[in-house]
Amino acid sequence: MTFLKVIVFSVAVLLVYTGFANVLPQVQSDPPKEEVIEAGSLDMAGMIAYGEKLFSGEGTCTLCHNDLGRAPDLLNLDLAEEFALRLEDPKYTGEKTVEAYIRESMLQPSAYVVAGFGKKGSNDSESPMPVVNAPPIELNEVQMNAIIAFLQDRAGIVPTVPLPSADQAPPADTASASPGDAAADVEPPATTGAEAIDKYFCAACHDLEGSQADTGPDLRGVGQRLGRGGIMEAILLPNATIAQGYEPDIMPQDFAEQMQAGELLLIVDYLMALEN
Ligand code: HEC
Ligand code: HEC
Missing domain, CATH: 1.10.760 (Cytochrome Bc1 Complex; Chain D, domain 2)
Known part of the structure; x- marks a missing residue:
């Protein structure tokens, strides 16, 4: 993609998520069928x-x-x-x-x-x-x-x-x-920021919830650095901008497909609130 296309696409994605997240019905999928595995x-x-x-x-x-x-x-x-x-x-x-x-x-x-x-x-x-x-x-x-x-x-x-x-x-x-x-x-969809961070295993790579992982950058103060739009972009289009000192393609590229809009917003709120 050319740089301009990337920008247009990013903006479109951001608009979809910021604008429509609040008006879209929060589709609750049927409770997942659990395949129960009896240990014995x-x-x-x-x-x-x-x-x-x-x-x-x-x-x-x-x-x-x-x-x-x-x-x-x-x-x-x-x-x-x-x-x-x-x-x-x-x-x-x-x-x-x-x-x-x-x-x-x-x-x-x-x-x-x-x-x-x-x-x-x-x-x-x-x-x-x-x-x-x-x-x-x-x-x-x-x-x-x-x-x-x-x-x-x-x-x-x-x-x-x-x-x-x-x-x-x-x-x-x-x-x-x-x-x-x-x-x-x-x-089922996560209902708090911490739950969403858990569900998508962000702490396996980022030092969140005390995990001390350092495959990805320290996200303390990321709100001041990137703002809400920048955080959304980092999650939905991770390769659009690569944090300094890190490589592309390491952060999962499919959060946009996996996450529900509400979960994305919970995660953004959670990260915006992380102190420096
Ligand atoms: C497999 C490891 C991995 C996982 C899982 C992961 N990330 Fe990342 N993340 C990275 C790496 C590496 C970077 C730096 C490269 C880049 O910018 O894409 C990064 C960058 C970021 C950035 C930009 C940071 C900056 O300073 O520019 C944010 C925000 C972020 N990740 C949030 C998340 C969230 C939220 C989750 C869970 C939903 C998550 N990451 C899951 C590896 C990961
Ligand atoms: C955040 C990234 C990350 C995650 C998640 C992760 N690993 Fe690893 N793993 C590594 C790295 C990097 C190495 C190589 C360094 C080392 O030896 O520890 C490794 C090494 C290993 C090795 C030794 C491989 C060898 O060639 O000798 C095994 C076995 C392993 N991991 C199993 C697992 C299993 C099972 C899981 C999931 C339950 C897992 N890993 C999750 C990053 C990860």
Whole structure:
């Protein structure tokens, strides 16, 4: 697109969202059909399938693990080879099994950082990956095991994780989130700014709600810097303007399709109110 077209498009989008958001009926979709997964009923094939859903959906792993170069592209790499290299690397000091390696990657991302993927300026000593059993991702034990089973299966290994027992708490969120079908589609609309920030996992990349993530810029004082229109543009057309020192294509490009107008406005209010 030419620069002018981008501007015209941005303005049109902003008008739609600012102007019409208030007059459009706030369409409430029917409550999503929940696919309830009974923890006790999952066999290993079910665990692998559940792990695959989580990886691209609610686990938000593909926000970073994709083909954009921000993190190892776990869905396309030869995982048998990659994991074998990690276990041989003297820098990896954990138990030498693929299960233990993946678990450590999720629970203590900075214990071993894949070369070239560390936080800027940390010389690969600190990982930008958030811990997955704490907010904003917050996976439970069964969910982490399901993801490990999925990645082990992709690496050609028979999964070694335990199957969930009947008395184990069922997966925290059992709404279906099939690959490509963003988790957001099946969740009801958020009703507060913080809820919307949670729903779209902004805190996985921005230091919000105490996450200390730094894949994206610190948003404190962003209201003074960008104003309401600028914030909307940053969310709906992230590549139109790139924050200084960051690269394009890292922030998800499809919030315009996923968010309801009301949610966008809640997020803008929330960010406008963040102090410097
Ligand atoms: C905010 C970005 C981000 C998110 C979200 C994220 N990761 Fe990562 N992950 C990384 C980066 C960057 C690395 C490479 C640095 C390191 O080793 O920690 C990594 C490394 C890994 C590794 C080791 C890969 C290897 O090649 O050895 C695994 C396994 C992993 N992540 C799994 C996950 C899973 C599972 C999820 C979702 C539950 C997830 N990650 C979510 C950024 C992310
Ligand atoms: C996968 C990581 C990622 C996620 C998830 C993410 N962002 Fe970002 N965001 C970035 C990066 C990287 C930049 C800087 C590059 C750019 O300007 O696009 C950025 C830029 C921004 C900016 C512009 C900041 C400035 O100083 O110019 C705003 C505002 C913003 N994001 C808000 C959000 C909101 C709100 C959400 C959730 C709805 C969100 N982001 C989700 C990575 C992310």
